[in-house]
Amino acid sequence: MIHYNVYKSFNNLPEGWDTLVKHDVFLQSRYLQAIEEASPNNIQWFYVGIFKDNVLVAVAVIQRVQLYLQDIFRKTKVSCLKTFFRDLVSKVLKGNILVVGNLTHTGQHGIFFNEEIISQTQFFEAVFSALDQIKITIKNIQNKKIRAVMLKDYFENDSIHNQKSFFNSEKLHKVFVQPNMILSKHPKWNSIEDYTASLHKKYRDRYKRARKKLNGIQTIELSLEDVKHHTSELHTLYMNVSNNAKFNTFLLPENHFYCLKLRLQKNFKVFGYYLEDQLVGFYTLILNNNALETYFLGYNTEHQYTNQLYLNLLYDMLKFGIDSKFKTIVYARTAMEIKSSVGAQPKAMVVYLKHTNTYLNAILKQVFKLMNPSQNWEERHPFK
Numbered sequence: 127m128i129h130y131n132v133y134k135s136f137n138n139l140p141e142g143w144d145t146l147v148k149h150d151v152f153l154q155s156r157y158l159q160a161i162e163e164a165s166p167n168n169i170q171w172f173y174v175g176i177f178k179d180n181v182l183v184a185v186a187v188i189q190r191v192q193l194y195l196q197d198i199f200r201k202t203k204v205s206c207l208k209t210f211f212r213d214l215v216s217k218v219l220k221g222n223i224l225v226v227g228n229l230t231h232t233g234q235h236g237i238f239f240n241e242e243i244i245s246q247t248q249f250f251e252a253v254f255s256a257l258d259q260i261k262i263t264i265k266n267i268q269n270k271k272i273r274a275v276m277l278k279d280y281f282e283n284d285s286i287h288n289q290k291s292f293f294n295s296e297k298l299h300k301v302f303v304q305p306n307m308i309l310s311k312h313p314k315w316n317s318i319e320d321y322t323a324s325l326h327k328k329y330r331d332r333y334k335r336a337r338k339k340l341n342g343i344q345t346i347e348l349s350l351e352d353v354k355h356h357t358s359e360l361h362t363l364y365m366n367v368s369n370n371a372k373f374n375t376f377l378l379p380e381n382h383f384y385c386l387k388l389r390l391q392k393n394f395k396v397f398g399y400y401l402e403d404q405l406v407g408f409y410t411l412i413l414n415n416n417a418l419e420t421y422f423l424g425y426n427t428e429h430q431y432t433n434q435l436y437l438n439l440l441y442d443m444l445k446f447g448i449d450s451k452f453k454t455i456v457y458a459r460t461a462m463e464i465k466s467s468v469g470a471q472p473k474a475m476v477v478y479l480k481h482t483n484t485y486l487n488a489i490l491k492q493v494f495k496l497m498n499p500s501q502n503w504e505e506r507h508p509f510k
Contacts, residue, residue: 128244130252132259133173136162140175142182151393151414152228152235153185160389161230166376168192169229174256176239176249184239186253189225190264190272193375222270224257227278229375231419232306232458232475234279250289254296274490277478279306287476298478299491305472307457307465311448318445321469329467329508333441336434343406343433345442348396353387356398359405363424371460378422383410397442399425399435409439411446418443418452436461440468467506 133139136158147153162171169189176184227236239249261272277298280286293300315321322330348356361380368374386394390412399407407425411418420443425435440457447455457465462472481487 128178128248128252130174130176130256132256139173140182143185146182147185147238149415150235151412152231153238156389160385164379164382164385166378168376172260174253176252178243183243184249186226187228187236188260189229191223191225191229193223221273223274223276224260224272225276225278226253232279236278246285246289247292250292272482274479274481280476282474293478297487298480301477301479301491303475303477304459305474306459307462307470308473309455309470311453315448318448321448324510325508326510336437339434340438341433344400346398346400348398350387353384353396356405357384360408363408363426364422366427367424407435409443416453417456418447419456420458437464444468463503467508469508
């Protein structure tokens with residue numbers, strides 16, 4: 127017999143949870159503890175454990191996300207047409223949505239089931255029953271109605287797409303979103319020098335120019351105490367980058383990086399860029415088995431162009447991945463062209479979503495496409 131339970135905190139997760147999801151740090155209780163302790167204030171976390179004969183066989187992470195116009199769009203001057211578009215998006219999506227997955231990170235880090243014990247259809251039937259229960263709980267306790275449901279970030283070859291008939295019955299739309307930029311490490315790369323040797327001359331020269339432009343900036347790994355000491359500075363640098371985004375669905379709180387370092391320890395890395403003892407940039411990494419997941423970064427905008435900070439951050443992430451023998455470096459989405467110039471390739475991603483209002487659901491797919499426009503960018507091919 128298959129049944130499920132919904133949990134409101136990592137503290138209440140059932141026995142066997144971490145053993146079942148040992149392949150993905152983003153599903154493990156230590157990460158969930160960190161993200162609960164330092165979550166964006168518009169995100170609430172729920173966890174679903176699915177059992178067969180009282181044995182845990184599947185899990186899902188579900189976020190209740192509160193979206194409002196001032197949270198989604200940054201305060202920038204816009205045309206009348208863009209103002210109309212903002213208002214349209216706000217009317218359709220404002221309020222509370224449920225996300226099966228993790229809105230704070232690119233990729234499928236929200237579900238897992240033991241396919242030898244439970245079928246995919248059984249799994250999603252349980253997940254959608256849990257979603258209905260969570261909707262009722264939110265309505266009863268907080269008097270809030272869920273306006274939309276999203277299943278987030280699946281590659282084109284994911285077996286989830288076999289559930290077309292089930293998703294159609296739930297009136298879910300399938301929508302392509304910005305790709306995940308992933309670099310697969312060549313087996314012969316044992317050092318950054320091996321990587322640069324594999325580049326075309328144009329890109330090898332670009333690498334050399336970028337490194338020279340660091341002009342004395344030193345890269346230093348931050349300890350837990352260092353992260354605690356620089357908490358405010360790290361957040362300010364992060365906000366420099368976040369505020370430059372035209373569209374965003376959350377803001378990280380100031381203690382976010384400290385909490386992740388505290389809970390993930392060696393699986394969470396923070397590297398600072400120092401110029402004459404001043405912190406001018408940083409990047410973070412999550413070590414996830416064979417994948418190196420690039421996480422949030424930040425920099426002083428005064429040094430971004432003159433020192434080519436962003437490009438150098440990408441190179442340093444890659445260097446760490448090569449030195450530590452990861453199979454892939456996950457650069458996530460955004461800034462696709464510059465990431466492709468380093469060697470990352472775009473992997474198409476899909477979300478499934480629906481609006482709880484029948485009429486708004488009919489136009490939701492088109493509105494979501496407006497939110498995730500296809501960007502005209504040229505994919506680079508830096509390797510020989």
